[in-house]
Amino acid sequence: MRLSGVATTSLPRRSLVSGVISRARDLLRSNIGSVSSSLEALVAQQPKRRRIGYNYTKKSENQPEQKTLEVTVVDFMALEEFVDEKGNIPQVVPDYNLGRDDILFCGTVDLLTNDKEYAIRSKITEVLATQIPGILPDDFSFVKVSRKQVCTPACKGGHK
Secondary structure: OEEOOEEOOOOOHHHHHHHHHHHHHHHHHHHHHHHHHHHHHHHHHOOOOOOOOOOOOOOOOOOOOEEEEEEEEEOOOOHHHHOOOOOOOOOOOOOEEOOHHHEEEEEEEEEEOOOOHHHHHHHHHHHHOOOOOOOOOOOOOOOEEEOOEEEOOOOOOOOO
């Protein structure tokens, strides 16, 4: 009887199986060695990766960043312009549409990220004073414009 090219007449079956197993182990060991050496070579070629969570650059959180803000001056809508059919004047300015004629002029202001409201108002006042002489920091208010709709934000009293 022949089993995979080996004659079994001279060898007992048990020794044949153990020989095949030992040969398979030897092949696996040699393959593992060649695979691990090729993996080590690949890892050596790739650049080192940084550890996640470690910051290699020094960020100085104390340094304020300068931002440029575009300021658009919109014509003032007085509360009297929102009188309803009964003659009542609302206490809150309702949203209204912004037309091309409502924009007076635009300008840019350089602000720092740590500026307080009064500093921001002062810098905006410097820009507005070029077109509106005698304007003071408390003579204007901030509105939000979205899709040509002007919205006056509601804030609690004394909010800065």
